Amino acid sequence: MKILFATEATGxxxxxxxxxxxxxxxxxxxxxxxxxxxxxxxxxxxxxAAGVPVEPVPIRQDYxxxxxxxxxxxxxxxxxxxxxxxxxxxxxxxxLSRWLWTRVPLVVTRRVINPIRKNPFSRFKYNSVKxxxxxxxxxxxxxxxxxxxxxxxxxxxxxSGIDTRRWDASRKARASLGPxxxxxxxxxxxxxPIKGHSIxxxxxxxxxxxxxxxxFQLVGRQTEELRPEAERLGVARQVEFLGERTDVPELLSKTxxxxxxxxxxxxxxxxxxxxAAGVPVxxxxxxxLPDVVEKGVTGLLTPPGDPDALAQAxxxxxxxxxxxxxxxxxxxxNARKNFSVEAVTDRLESLxxxxxxx
Numbered sequence: 001m002k003i004l005f006a007t008e009a010t011g012x013x014x015x016x017x018x019x020x021x022x023x024x025x026x027x028x029x030x031x032x033x034x035x036x037x038x039x040x041x042x043x044x045x046x047x048x049a050a051g052v053p054v055e056p057v058p059i060r061q062d063y064x065x066x067x068x069x070x071x072x073x074x075x076x077x078x079x080x081x082x083x084x085x086x087x088x089x090x091x092x093x094x095x096l097s098r099w100l101w102t103r104v105p106l107v108v109t110r111r112v113i114n115p116i117r118k119n120p121f122s123r124f125k126y127n128s129v130k131x132x133x134x135x136x137x138x139x140x141x142x143x144x145x146x147x148x149x150x151x152x153x154x155x156x157x158x159x160s161g162i163d164t165r166r167w168d169a170s171r172k173a174r175a176s177l178g179p180x181x182x183x184x185x186x187x188x189x190x191x192x193p194i195k196g197h198s199i200x201x202x203x204x205x206x207x208x209x210x211x212x213x214x215x216f217q218l219v220g221r222q223t224e225e226l227r228p229e230a231e232r233l234g235v236a237r238q239v240e241f242l243g244e245r246t247d248v249p250e251l252l253s254k255t256x257x258x259x260x261x262x263x264x265x266x267x268x269x270x271x272x273x274x275x276a277a278g279v280p281v282x283x284x285x286x287x288x289l290p291d292v293v294e295k296g297v298t299g300l301l302t303p304p305g306d307p308d309a310l311a312q313a314x315x316x317x318x319x320x321x322x323x324x325x326x327x328x329x330x331x332x333x334n335a336r337k338n339f340s341v342e343a344v345t346d347r348l349e350s351l352x353x354x355x356x357x358x
Contacts, residue, residue, distance in 0.1 A: 002032040004080040008059035008089040010041025025345040062092035072101030081356040098130040105132040137267040138288025161344030171278035173253035181213035184255040191222035196261030202307035252277040275331035280324035298331035
């Protein structure tokens with residue numbers, strides 16, 4: 001098959017990473033992948049470095065007419081059998097292209113779980129008969145689509161995938177990780193109020209009072225902005241603000257517990273990566289995170305925005321190395337079976353074949 005991906009992404013986001021990973025896996029299986037995206041930014045550079053053909057199409061806004069015309073031209077010239085829009089603006093642009101200039105079947109991915117507006121533009125965008133199928137990265141994203149009238153039979157839930165091999169060294173290194181203090185709790189995520197960093201700091205204050213032999217590490221862009229709050233809560237000495245890092249696999253190899261206290265979250269790729277690295281996890285029971293963590297089996301889930309519940313879950317696993325490592329072992333198998341890029345691409349490939357031939 002010849003598949004044309006479209007996206008407005010320029011920086012390195014979870015969605016951009018999915019385009020990069022799945023395009024390479026699909027090419028290994030003999031499919032031709034072309035990506036229409038901005039020629040500027042990390043995504044186009046990394047795709048080019050991986051040998052994935054890039055067509056320069058800046059998508060500036062919903063219903064960007066020049067971009068829509070360019071998408072149709074590329075689909076025609078490249079002989080595309082399927083068009084896959086990976087982000088919201090690309091969704092609107094590809095839909096416009098589908099209405100005006102091309103008959104190539106259109107598949108759209110929904111990666112976020114925030115409510116969809118119910119104005120006329122949204123109804124056109126989400127309920128159009130020109131969209132062959134939606135891919136929701138989690139059940140919560142699928143529920144948002146059905147809430148605006150998309151028929152459930154038009155939605156396939158296919159999660160984001162990860163390169164599980166990248167985390168093998170972390171998992172093997174953790175096998176020799178002893179209980180010698182301090183025990184490390186890590187959170188990986190750029191600072192944003194919806195990521196729950198403040199909830200974690202409040203929980204940390206409670207954990208440290210009862211279990212002082214613990215160190216919290218915050219990894220991600222702008223996490224240093226949380227230092228004043230940590231000082232106000234009296235936990236700054238036991239919180240490391242590591243900022244943006246490229247050595248996350250090494251950090252995970254030295255950590256005892258991973259936490260994702262989000263107030264809103266899609267599939268939570270960093271959570272899947274932690275599981276693949278064999279790190280026990282605690283996460284909020286919100287959005288797509290219950291799709292990743294089976295409560296009490298592969299990790300613990302807590303109500304979002306509840307620092308007391310989060311503190312109790314962290315203390316439970318910090319005090320019980322046997323329980324946390326047993327959960328981590330089951331989580332590794334879950335990550336390999338359901339979230340490896342190979343498993344995810346199997347499902348994408350099946351969907352593409354069906355829609356391209358319908």
